[in-house]
Amino acid sequence: MAQYTCQRCKLLLVIDDSLQGLSNAQKHLLTLSYGQRPNEDHPKDLDEYPILPAERVTLFEEASKTSGSKPLVSSKGSEALHIDDGSFVILEDKKQPSMDKVSVSERVASLDNIFSILSSKYEIDYPVCTDCASTLIDELKQQFEQMTKEKDTYVQFLKKLTAQSGPNRKKAQDSLSELALLKEEETKLLEELEKAEKEEEQLTQQLVEVEQELEDLENQEKEFCLQKNAYDLELIEFVNERERIKASYEYNLNRLDSLRKTNVFNDVFMISHDDQFGTINGLRLGNLDNVKVSWHEINAALGQLALLLATVVRILDFQLDGYRIIPMGSTSRIEKYRKDRNGSISKQTLDLFSNGEFSIGKIFTHNQLDAGMVALVDIVSQIGRKLKQLDESNDLPYKMAEDKVAGYPIKPSARSSNEEWTSACRYLLTNAKWILTYCIART
DSSP: OOOEEOTTTOOEEOOOGGGTTOOHHHHHHHHOOOOOOOOTTOHHHHHHSOOOOHHHHHHHHHHHHHHTOOOSSOSSGGGGGOOOGGGSOOOOOTTOOOTTTSOHHHHHHHHHHHHHHHHHHSSSOSOOOHHHHHHHHHHHHHHHHHHHHHHHHHHHHHHHHHHSOSOOHHHHHHHHHHHHHHHHHHHHHHHHHHHHHHHHHHHHHHHHHHHHHHHHHHHHHHHHHHHHHHHHHHHHHHHHHHHHHHHHHHHHHHHHHHHHHSOHHHHHSOEEEETTEEEETTEEEOOOSSSOOOHHHHHHHHHHHHHHHHHHHHHTTOOOSSEEEEOOGGGOEEEEEEEOTTSOEEEEEEESOOOOOOSGGGHHHHHHHHHHHHHHHHHHHHHHHHHHHHOTTOOOSSOEETTEETTEEOOSTTOSSHHHHHHHHHHHHHHHHHHHHHHHHHO
């Protein structure tokens, strides 16, 4: 058998056995829709209902007595709503089919149909349990009692109105006058309302215009903010660029000051001494018995000295008499020019380098270095005299005469000892540094 739930409390229900084998007549009685009882106060409504014949009424009363059933409607006030088991007379069909012959699905479908019809005809959804049915009956009783009280109130009010005397003309006139005044006041109020509505329309139109103007101002403000942001961004970029240029300018100024203070010639031609040796850019010029200096280093030092003198000549814009310096590193040379009696000029190239061999086959090469050293001393002497012309107080620290510097021979082959030639070279470098210092101060 299908399971049913109470449509009010949603609990499972157990269908009574009497509902599982209903006949067609029983189904008809359960689903029968009763109309409203006609009002006895209106005879016209009574005429609309058919009148049962007397014999049918007599037959119904006899059947009710013989069956021992209770009357359909109780004579006691609110108890008329209670319908017990004797509310209907169940008559057996002559040919009732056996319960076993009716299928379960048919019984379920029949019950579902009955519950659907009952739910559609009444305000209560079926099926319901016994407790919920009792609760519904109590609620209906309360509604009935409330409606009975309202009916009594209306009846009393109707009786009161009926008991009153006829209409009072004076009161009626006063009421009509008051009604006319109220109508006039209503007309004035309607006119004022219409005027207020027109003012409201005008104010609404003004409000729309003001809102539109406000929207335009907001758009202008947004555009102004965008322009301001763009200007601020451009200003920030400009300030950053200005600061960058300013920093670069200050850096360049500092760099320029540093470069101005930097003695380029002292950095390029750094003349110093190392014990008994005179050095130029760290290259020793000379030789000692206990300290042997390679001729590669000596040749490089002579090349640096030749480059120094050529630079000084160019700075002083001075033309050497009979010489031209050709700085070529470790193979530097000096070109010597002579005029003969006929006025022709001859050129002789003097070396400022040597391989240090003193064999008979190399004597000529060594004599070339001697001549180059003598020419070097003569060039320094010419520059010294030029400085003397520029400044009378400017004298070289060591005197030079032909092939000697401070009394020491400058020729490698004419030295009596290595110390003498090394001293001559050191004093020669000292005079060159003096000349370089003057040129730096002059420029």
